[in-house]
Amino acid sequence: MNAVALPPALQDFERRVAAVDWDAYERPQWSDAAQVRAALADALHAHDRTSSERAYHAVLYAVGNNHAGTYHAIALAVLPFLGELMRHGQGWARSTALEAFFDLALSFEPDRDQQALAPELARQARALRPVLEAIAAQGGADAVTAHEALLALEPGAD
Template sequence: MSEDHRPSPFALNALKAIDADKYATPEWSNAAAIDMALLRLSEVHDANSAMEAYDQFLWTVGDNHKGTFYPVVLSTLPALQYLLTQGEPWTQQAVLESLIDLAGTFAPEAGHEWHMEQAVQARVRESVIAMRPAIEGLTLSTVDGAAPSEGEEARVASAAELLELIDDLGT
């Protein structure tokens, strides 16, 4: 992402949910809302915008208060992985927090546990586990020798928490 936190045209394409209209989605959401939530994640620049983007994203793929998600979350995983590797520290932190909820305490909405004969929760967790190498890289400060920024510190803490969750999921 650039200094003004606006994604490049290439990034805009990477930030689209893949075939979101082919997945069950909350009645209050749709493919366009999901794409907007992913774009908003890419534009995060501080703690407040990170929390707002995280919350908006979780509402577009599920019910954040109930701690549930719909199969459409599967269509967002490539974009989330892109943001982990290409996003600014606050974007990365918001994505990490989303993944902690999705792979940890959240569960599929009742009646939406399966998509194309595959368990949605298992696919989410497998995808998060596969992101481990990228997540491990986020536990380090991006500037050697310099004091980490507030965003880097938040990202490092969230990455460590997600790595711990991944270790728990693997056992």
């Protein structure tokens, strides 16, 4: 892993992730608290395309089924951390979080018998609108994804 200095807002990111009681949230049977912590740490430390793709898939499989496009309740606790990486992260870390956010919040659906999660996940996604607007305004590689996310958050985009 390439050692890159973290922005001040993210220096305690892993400590805050470790402080969450991940076992309090329903998650896929193949996921555990250690996997969730590792996936978010991988996203934080993504430094190239390969590590970004690995972290992206790790996050989505930690909270749901990336292949099926579904999520569990644990996604509600992970989404704010993705928002932090989108807001304060740089380069690959931000891209990783943005891509995972896009799929999780805008194309995935709650797993069977968890449809009640959808309104809260949508609320959290809409709360990240200012972050997406800032990313879109900066231009660069993430601007297109941020712009697409903003369009998907528009009322009636469902």
